[in-house]
Amino acid sequence: MLALTLMTWSYLYRENFFYRLAEKTFIGITVGQLLCLQLQALWSQDIALVTRGEWLLILPTVIGATYLLRLSQKYRWISRYAVALLVASSVGLAVRVLPWIVEQHIVAVMAKLTVLDNAIILTAVVTSIFYFYFMRKPGGIAEQISKIGRGFIMVNLGAIAAGVFLVRLATLTERVQFILRTLGIIP
Amino acid sequence: MGAISALPELVGRAAEMGRPIHFTSGRVGMTSFSAGTSAAPTIAALLVLGELSKIGAEPGVSIIATTGEAEVLPVAEEIVISAVTAAGHPEMKPDVRFLSNQLRSYISGCMGIISREKVAGNVVIGMIGMESLYLLDAGLDVGAMQIGGSASDSNAPWFVCAADYFLIGEEIIATAAYLGGDPTVVGSVAGEDVVKIIIMAIMMVGSILVTAGMPWLTELLKN
Amino acid sequence: MSVLMSVLKKKELPFVILTIVGLFFILAYYFPLPLLASVEKELRGWVIIMGIFLNLLGVVSLTIKEYGIIRKRLAGWESSAWFLVVLIITVVVFFYAGSSGKDPFYTYFDTLFTPLDTGMYSLLTFMVIAAFFRVFRVRSWESFLLVASLVFVMLMNAPVGEAMWSGFPAIGQWITTVPAMGASRASEICIALGGIILMMRIILGLEKRIM
């Protein structure tokens, strides 16, 4: 186990044989697990149900199977229908975020402006939206406001970077502790 | 937006050096994981891939696209095929590689490709999760020119600092729309800007009302 | 027959299907009638089943690509061969040992997976440190704001900041809850809006590049 961790860390020096070994092992086991779990799911969620009489499920099975036709140059066009369905379902799901946005963000901003912080939050939101106001003309007032918004965005990104550092550091401490334990330096 | 004009520069550099370009739209897909917010940036990223393939078709630059979600594979291939056909090079084959659906495993594969192929350009765009800094770091090491941006705020800071051209948040989606040079795009974006003005107006009016002790607008929107 | 085939091969028909199904999903969400809801639930189930095939497609195409590298003896074919070996071992262990509960497959998988996963994960800390040193440069007033906010929030997170000056945690907390919060809300709102516009363009068939 220690060896595997060190093999991934060897990338830090440069891409090398040990890293490649670790990488291919890693992809191999995860893809292998994916293959097995999906075959199992294909049986339990689909074929087993069809044989039990849910005939309607034959349809998605056939459509799904056309994805595999992509591997052939000649019949690739058939899978285009399945791709259309895939894009359609993703589109349909994406439109659902609207009510959530209203509740989570737009309503949350509305607060007593007499509190200085609330006023600053409102300013930050409005100026930052101006940064994403694409019809602005160069040199116009919207351009000036968007620059302030960009400043707020940068402050946000800095704060995020600090948070990410803390989170990732926790994982490193766990690994270092593991190495020290394996080497017997600490109990 | 600088990143649009940077694509030809990137392709030119790759053609000159005779090295490939690496493209990825990240680990998330369109229907499965937190679909609501990741679908649009992922599709927008794939449109950027299409544009990249179109520009790269003429000088014959090979573009390695990687993905961590199998459902991106067929969509990306379709987009690349139609892009290279439109550019008059239908013989170019798309090189889209599904690496693994597990995040870190996918990252290890991407890093391997970037450093082994010594890519000339590294385009990391879409709903990029924690893979952002791994891929940018690998790109820096091989001296690749990097273009990218993440629609997820928590991974955007690295792009601002480590990429040569970066896009923040919604700029990704807008860039992808503008790239095609389609006249209907301007109309859609103008319409969206009007919505933004309305949202800002609602927020300001709502705040003033709350300050004045009349929170009825807030109550109305909550339902 | 050949006429039918050539019509089917064209791109228009998939676009029509895309529009119909996409509009249906939107309608079913905003007008939750019982009939629409039940059809929508059925369709969601279909998407999951189709997802199984997509994953299989991913695995098969990856395997074919790696096999091609081995057959042509391209550079690095040895590592591709190793990948295939690991893949086959994993599949064999899975189906030979069964897959539920605390059985050999999970022991096998965990022994390899956990150190690789946490090892890769912790690599990121090194990269963050390197990035701080290499690329977090104050080039303009914008990058100055970014770096300044980074420093203050870092000194809020670490207790040592408090030990140095009690102002660090106070400023750090103010940054995270006031200006940063505002900017992140704006960014979320705009991404959602831009996403919806792009999706509507796709559904209405304005975005021809998608297929």
Add this chain to the structure above:
Amino acid sequence: MKEYSLRKLLSDKRFLYPWLVVLVAIPYIRPIGLPVVAYPWTKAAYDTVESIPEGSNVIVDTGFSPGSWAEQGAQGMALISHTLRRNCKLVFLVDAQEPPGVMMAERIMKELGPTVVDPRGKKYGVDWVNLGIVAGGVAAAAQLAQDFHATVKYDTYGTSLKELPLTKNIRGVADFALILLITTGRAFPLLEQWRIPYAKTIKIIVATMGMGLTTYIANWNAGIVNGLLSGIRGAAEYEALTKNYGEATKGMDAVNLSHIFAVVLLFAGNASFWIARTRKGKPKEA
């Protein structure tokens, strides 16, 4: 050109890595122990656990994977050891989204067992139960609140819940006093389906990753969440509040050292950049 080569060595990023490992390792070998001052929301979490009656039932969602053990595990251990010392009975469950969480509940109890809690007192089935994965999302959570036994029939080992002394008499949300959400974001919908409708009888503490903090602070201000822990820092604060110092406190030492290191690097990187810039009159890329 000796000076030049030295500078080249110093500017190579690989030079930094061993230092980081050393800085993180030092506190494990020789702890430093700078005091950690608790945020108000962490103090609120402590007060919440203190406020529930001794011996109450607590429902715990451990929806995180082994990769986040360093953060979520530390928070879980700090919170759960406190509830156990107040003789609370624990019911663990996870959402289908995070299957490895089932093992995480076991790991927390295993690592706690011999150290903090008196191992003689705490028994499986009497003091804690692991329901395993409860599939079905929002609908399942709502049903679980109203009719516990109709939703889940067996624990993760396949024992009937009607036979276990702890779960035998549980009917629904009314039998619980506290929810602990120890998750990495996509929480089991206990917040929506348990806390908000039954806010009078049940309290909730959320232990989130460091990055999820801002979202939940808004909820804490609004009174939806009673207490909040965030990342390894939250765990260390909680350990300080309960005076039960463990992994997170040692981790915070590593955090201190490495944060100082990071700030120094930021300044060093920028200083060298500006020196190079003023000397050459144009920016030098890294």
